[in-house]
Amino acid sequence: PQSKLPNLGTTIFSQMSALAQQHQAINLSQGFPDFDGPRYLQERLAHHVAAGANQYAPMTGVLALRQAIAEKTGALYGYSPDVDDDITVTAGATEALYAAITALVRPGDEVICFDPSYDSYAPAVALSGGVLKRIALQPPHFGVDWDAFKALLSDKTRLVILNTPHNPSATVWHSANFDVLWQAIAEREIYVLSDEVYEHICFDPQGHASVLAHPQLRERAVAVSSFGKTYHMTGWKVGYCIAPPMISAELRKVHQYLTFAVNTPAQLALADMLRAEPDHYRQLPEFYRERRDLFINALKGGRLELLPCEGTYFLLADYSAISGLDDVSFCQWLTTEKGVAAIPLSVFCADPFPHKLIRLCFAKQPSTLQAAAERLRCL
Ligand code: PMP
Ligand code: GLN
Secondary structure, three states, rough: OOOOOOOOOOOHHHHHHHHHHHHOOOOOOOOOOOOOHHHHHHHHHHHHHHHHHOOOOOOOOOHHHHHHEEEEEEEHHOOOOOOOOOOOEEOOHHHHHHHHHHHHOOOOOOEEEEEEOOOHHHHHHHHOOOEEEEEEEEOOOOOHOOOHHHHHOOOEEEEHHHEEEOOOOOOOHHHHHHHHHHHOOOOOOOOOEEEOOOOOOOOOOOOOOHHOOOOOOOHHHEEEEHHOOOOOOOOHHOEEEOOOHHHHHHHHHHHHHOOOOOOOHHHHHHHHHHHOOOOOHHHHHHHHHHHHHHHHHHHHOOOOOEEEOOOOOEEEEOOOOOOOOOHHHHHHHHHHOEEEOOOOHHHHOOOOOOOOOOEEEOOOOHHHHHHHHHHOOOO
């Protein structure tokens, strides 16, 4: 068949994880923990399976889970979404992003995103016939040039996609960014898709700034979260999104024919977890800060230059003192010759990316990080 996505291959995450496996390299490429999530969560999953909760969940998500999400959101962001109208449980954040983009973007609509950007946005926009306008952010701070942003707005602009804490740059937005965004789009009918899957992995003293804490913006926004990141269970693929009723109604039209509903026993287990240990996710910044700092310290003395890491479980490193290779070739060489797999930054950008940056995932056991750092220090 004639491809609808002719320029798209297999994702860099699949490619690099496969290469890592093939060469038995330490895999710091695809973002996933090499340790398990809470035992209690696993026990509750087994319990619900044994108790027979094995049929379809409600289309919008198991009620107990939506209630727990509403409470958690209220406690964190001072805004309690409506359990029935605003919260939709999805098959990971990936499905929420896809459903939101498909529901909001019509053929010819313009969508603004910030490069480097997570790889699932562009294909979803393309399949909806949208036109992606990318604003290139520059290392090391990857700050938004708001004049450039305003200059891109037109009557065709329909959606802005943002991500904080940001994969892959490991930078975060502050509430002031949301204020500027609101001022820029208030007079236009523009929606916001806020990918906040790393909301609990934020090291910035001001904490995570959610679009849900902004009273005006949240009326136009879809906020996306993922239990995969929060409970170290990326394979469970349960996420959710929060949006006002008019937007939720539209994205549910997509969700109901994309997956209809999400894994029932996993949703029940997550509801139990949120109720039994409501503070679990509050330990995450400290948990990941320890790993980040251990890794940074273990890399000292090497020639990689590390960029600031304000959030996510990714660390960026500049390798220009080590090699003149482009970043894709460097990551292949690093995996096959030096036994550490990483992700090249240029794959997240549409324009040529002139920097020599790689992304290293530190959601790993201390022993894994030490072993990887030993190899990286010798480059
Ligand atoms: N958005 C970003 C920025 C991510 O990094 C990821 C996954 N790592 C996702 C969305 C997808 O999350 P999920 O695995 O829950 O689909
Ligand atoms: N989001 C993960 C990352 O950035 C990968 C998810 C995937 O493999 N699709 O590494």
